[in-house]
Amino acid sequence: MNIEMIEAAATRLKGHARRTPLLSSPFLDEIAGRRVLVKPECLQHTGSFKFRGAWSAISALDPELRARGVIAFSSGNHAQGVALAAKMHGAPAVIIMPADAPALKLANTAALGAEVVTYDRATEDRDEIGGRLAEERGLTLIKPFDEPLVIAGQGTAGLEIAEDAKALGIDKAEVLICCGGGGLTSGVALACAAHAPGLRVRPVEPEGFEDVKRSLEDGEIRRNPALSGNICDAIITPQPGEITFPIMKELCGPGIAVSEDEALAAVAQAFLRLKIVAEPGGAVALAAALYHAQELEGDTVIAMISGGNVDPEMFSRALATL
Amino acid sequence: MNIEMIEAAATRLKGHARRTPLLSSPFLDEIAGRRVLVKPECLQHTGSFKFRGAWSAISALDPELRARGVIAFSSGNHAQGVALAAKMHGAPAVIIMPADAPALKLANTAALGAEVVTYDRATEDRDEIGGRLAEERGLTLIKPFDEPLVIAGQGTAGLEIAEDAKALGIDKAEVLICCGGGGLTSGVALACAAHAPGLRVRPVEPEGFEDVKRSLEDGEIRRNPALSGNICDAIITPQPGEITFPIMKELCGPGIAVSEDEALAAVAQAFLRLKIVAEPGGAVALAAALYHAQELEGDTVIAMISGGNVDPEMFSRALATL
Known part of the structure; x- marks a missing residue:
């Protein structure tokens, strides 16, 4: 698994995948206490980075x-x-x-x-x-994450983050990624390490399902005690992958775990301030940016919204928190 | 009012306004019976093209x-x-x-x-x-629409539509614009006339408040009988502007009027298929693309989502129609 595979994937994806921008709002900056840039992969074809x-x-x-x-x-x-x-x-x-x-x-x-x-x-x-x-x-x-070609594809989002950060003059920032099995997280980490080494990737997971966070703390793969019972269902997997974990261990900062209420509040803020639709699991990175300021470093944070495939009922539930 | 003013505005906006993409979904194409491309100006700073x-x-x-x-x-x-x-x-x-x-x-x-x-x-x-x-x-x-510098600024969205359509190989399409006083509509029409003459701009308004549609039919400015009482409040104005109307009269195709139910349904489809947040008035052009197929020509339609500043209650009301 290397950066050349990600760049080759970018060539194959060109003209087929959507190139998502970085969004922002002064209202989000104020909540977070730092500059927040959001990569809306909910706008990708089929509503997620997948x-x-x-x-x-x-x-x-x-x-x-x-x-x-x-x-x-x-x-x-x-x-x-x-x-x-x-x-x-x-x-x-x-x-x-x-x-x-x-x-x-x-x-x-x-x-x-x-x-x-x-x-x-x-x-x-x-x-x-x-x-x-x-x-x-x-x-x-086609495996969901523990497959080099899949990791390479997800890593193309990291190439775009590196390019856009550079254009904005940002050479140091935390990059928060909604993390399930680690395909997106490890791909983005590889892309940033190669093209924007001042960007540090950090996996974000739902509380109680933070297998990657615990695995990174312990230095070896840990499993989740359960696999259901959380509204962030989209990003819950049994454990990090055999291929993704070593990459995350080498390149990523500590994991962050957010509550269901924080994920729902982030869904609501993405609606209110960015005019985009996030699913709860797709909003955990934004939740970390907004509500876990004390766990972050630096004056800029880039948060991935990984998906927006949410049922109307769940979305209305998030809006009711406003 | 001319294309040079729009191009000068584009130079002043560069690096400050957001460059919005064109979005699409096979599900929307199916409803519309033709290819639908959406320009999401709800993703612009402050949530609208304004x-x-x-x-x-x-x-x-x-x-x-x-x-x-x-x-x-x-x-x-x-x-x-x-x-x-x-x-x-x-x-x-x-x-x-x-x-x-x-x-x-x-x-x-x-x-x-x-x-x-x-x-x-x-x-x-x-x-x-x-x-x-x-x-x-x-x-x-700073007037809301009947001011050349404002029309020039709105017209920059038209420059982007012309550029993106060209990149997609589209040289003929209807371009549907949510229309209040006509600043956005006339600006986009000027930009398309200069850079993509095969794109025909058509104003879309809420039923009962279709002053521009009637003015175009009659060849002179007509007023709306009322100014409130419709959920598309954002785009209701007394009448087309003294500057914008002659431009629309020269360059635009016939107007289209959509119902409140159609606007709400378009808000819901934009949520479901594009993962973006539209306000009812900002969704009338998409409503025309989806539900007024018989009034449109050609195999491709480009619809502007002009804004996304909608209260959570109204948005939940739209979601409840799904």
Whole structure:
């Protein structure tokens, strides 16, 4: 895994992924007590950064293999990213999703042309289901994070952050990333290390599901005690990846954990001050920027909004906190 | 009023106004039955395109005059645009606002450093109040639309549309603009006429307040019968401007009027498919793109989202339609 792979992914993504800007508001700066810049990957195709990694992996496939199709396991954002990237390549996609995934994500994935296969989290083995389908049809598995081509795709967001920070004259800042398995975090960290070494990446997770934060503290991979029961469902994974963790261990600053209330408040502030739609899991980095000032260093913080695929009911709940 | 003034405004705005992208979603294309591209000016500073015109006018002022301060009449978006542009120039700003303007807009304008003076729409004469303050303090009036420097600033959004359309290989399309007094519409029309003559601008208004549509049909300026009682308050003005109307008459296609329900549905679709926050008045152009297909020509439509300063209650009302 290296910077050349990220740059090659950027070449493959050019003209296909959206180049997201950096947004800001004096009102957010005031809450945070420092300058806050926001990278709105909710504006990316399919509403999350996941399209980058999916496009990167699918575009790099051997055309004959690609024509047979791809398969992915996902509760939502990765599913939509893979579905659209496959469709744009004219390749079939099978997505294995838990039957209790958010309704919007299930519906969108199917509408993007993928074959959605649901399973019961409590009683069925998704790996068995997926493995059988993959073998029968010759599908290629697109992993959600622990895969170099996927990490390379997510890292292209880091290239853009490095470029935009430079244009703004920012050579030192904390870069807060919403972190699940660490694909986005490690990709952005690699990009910043190569192109903007004064930017330090820090993973942000929901309280009680801070496996990356604990793993970084202990120097080895730790697991989450549970995998559900938090509104930031989009970024909850069992543990950091075998490929992503060593990168984060080498390059990232300490992790930060935010509460559900802080994530909801950040969703509301992104609505009010930036006019963008964030899902709770996609807003944890902004929550850290706004409400964990004492854990941050320096006068500038860059926060990734990683996704905006939120049901209307949950969004209205966030707005009710205003 | 000419294209050189718009290009000069673009030079003054460079590095200060945000350059907004074009967004899209296959789900919106499907509703509309054609390709839909959205220019999200809700992502502009202060949440609407108004910052462009305000910056254009204030940056062109003689520095001595500017130091005395500026004054504006506005129910909201123009107020915030002028307040922030003045603050960024270190100039005082007085904003005359109706006491019943949306709470968020009143609060934001004051928080952006402006002196907010409210008046009662039913019993007080805002022109008398503003005129007295302007004379006492030597303030320069920044008109909301019927002012060449303001039209030039709004027109910079049209330069960006022309440039982005060209990059996408689009040389023919309808460009739908949320229209109040016509500053944005006429500015964008001038920019497109000069740089992308295959793009035809069409003003979109709320039903019952379609003064521009009727004026274009009749070939002379018509007034609205009423000035309130519609959720698209942000874009309701008594009549097209003396400067903006002749430009629209020369360059624009027929106007389109949309219902409140259509505007609310467009707010909901912008949330769901683009992850952006639109106010009802800022969503009328998208509503026309989605729900007035039979009034449009060609296979591509570009719709401006002109603003996103919406109270949480109104936004939740839009989400409830999903």
